Amino acid sequence: MQNTDTTKYIIHGKINADGVIEKPDIVGAIFGQTEGLLGADLDLRDLQKTGRIGRIEVVVNSKSGKTKGNIFIPSSLDRVESSILAAAMETIDRVGPCNAKIEITQIEDVRATKRKHIVDRAKLILTTMFDENLPESQEISDEVRESVRIEEMQYYGKNKIPCGPNVVDSDAIIVVEGRADVLNLLRYGIKNAVCVGGTNVPPEISELTRKKTVTAFTDGDRGGELIVKELLQVADIDYIARAPDGKTVEDLVQREIVRALRQKVPTEQAVDMYSLRDNSSNAGDSSKRKEKKQADTKRLSSAKVSKRNPREAVTVKKPVKAPIKPATKKAIDNQQKDQKPTEASSKNQALALNDTFNAHVSDLSGTLTARLLDDKEDIIIEMPVRDLVNTLKEHSGNIKSIIFDGVITQRILDIAADKGIENLVGAKVGNIAKTPATVNVISSNNLIN
Structure with missing residues (x-):
């Protein structure tokens, strides 16, 4: 008989036979064809006598001259021995006068099934039997x-x-x-x-x-x-x-x-x-209201400064400009020659910026994404625009340019100046009160296509 206290695994198998066979025929074939196959330590008869193998259960059904069924073998052996025993079942090729085939489909861990039952039952007990108890100190x-x-x-x-x-x-x-x-x-x-x-x-x-x-x-x-x-x-x-x-x-x-x-x-x-x-x-109306608030704040600050330092509130005379002498034709020609290379270099610089950034601007358009570029114009990192400020504050690498699908604000511009970033390209420029000389502020709407 099967000892349910010591059973660890249950070997599940299927049997198909070309003929009509019954349960005693299958059990006899299992004991007969595995005898001496695995040695004395794994002999089925000895294992069953010592209780290490339980009662072999067989459920068969015959139809149209064919027999199909399921085999269940309880085992208290370890995993390795149970696997060897299961593989030995598949070597059986005849049951009585019929050709037969046994296939192992599963080795069930009885302890895992018990653990699952314990967990499910514990959940039910916890939810139904502790409702009326007092809460713990943390819950209080x-x-x-x-x-x-x-x-x-x-x-x-x-x-x-x-x-x-x-x-x-x-x-x-x-x-x-x-x-x-x-x-x-x-x-x-x-x-x-x-x-x-x-x-x-x-x-x-x-x-x-x-x-x-x-x-x-x-x-x-x-x-x-x-x-x-x-x-x-x-x-x-x-x-x-x-x-x-x-x-x-x-x-x-x-x-x-x-x-x-x-x-x-x-x-x-x-x-x-x-x-x-x-x-x-x-x-825009909100921006106007904010500008009005800022203007009022500046007027109040000016009034406070004048009140604290009355001696500083003096009239400042405008400096008298010296009369400008008429420029000679030669001087004008020299000045124009000096200005032409500067204008040409500025135009070449703008074209270079457009060639560099146009591809990035096209990729980011409508994505609300930002890219950080190094001095070789390679992408260092790409992130959502909402994370741009925090990323700039935390990033310590060499960033030369920022291209993003958003509005260039004073806050982003100040951080770019502190980080030594040269180029700042955005979808458009917001309310900028002060532009650092070290940062090139570029609106993607103004880039040359």
Whole structure:
């Protein structure tokens, strides 16, 4: 009999016979034709007497003069011995008066089956029998912390818009889509978030964004893109951050939230990145409002400086220019000769830049991708435009040129100057207040085709 306590493996085999045979015929053939084949240590009769081989089970079915069936041999031998025994079964070629063929199809590990049963049963026990027990200490801490943060949620305006407790007092706020997004940010200690509740942006949000630095943080799906478009029309947005593709803000963990907010891009660049060109007029209005804010800030700074240092606020006389003597014809001719080589060299330099970068510009057009080139014009690295700033900060190699399908901003230009980069080629140039003399700023729209 099979000892279920010691069985490790079950050998599965199939038998096909050209005739009608029965179970005793097959068992007899197995014992008879393997006797002495494998030596005394692996003799089936001795193995069965010592309990190392269990009872051989055979299930057969005869039809149209043919017999087919399955053979099951329990074994407590190790893997090697069980494999040898299984291979010996396939040497049997006759059962009684009939030609037969045995084929081993599987060696089942009984312990693995038991382990699977244990895992499935443990899952069921864990889900059904521990519901009424008290939670662990960490679960208690998380539950208390979650309840406190839910209590921290406040409501803004007459429409009772869910927001964090620091939205009114903070100089910078984060605009998200729904109440669950605000709760998720509160869970990780971000208390200056306010939601718009879908695509219908409340007027209180529009008014609030005109007084603060605003980052729109939306889901990484089509709905998030539509909300960005509407916010650009009705609100004053400074930066745009998106969740990873296919994910929502309410499902992000702390690491993903921090990464997404660090990778936020200015509105002018986001218009190009997220194909929001139809809202370019609204983005222009936003840029005008920002320029007005900057101008007001400069006037306030000037007023503060004048108030602190009254002695420095003196009238500066314009220098008197010396009278310019009429130039002689010879001097004019010499000046024109000096200027002609300079103009020719500038034109040759522009043509060289076009020949070098036109191929890269064509490849990157519409891909929102950036390439970093070395001094031999070979590609060092290629990445999405949203990762360009972080890559430039972390990269320490020799970068000569940057070509990307995006807007050249002051931030990217300053980093390029610090890194000693000579050429900066973008789809177009944004609001640049100061251009370093060491960087050639080129718009791909102006390249010679």
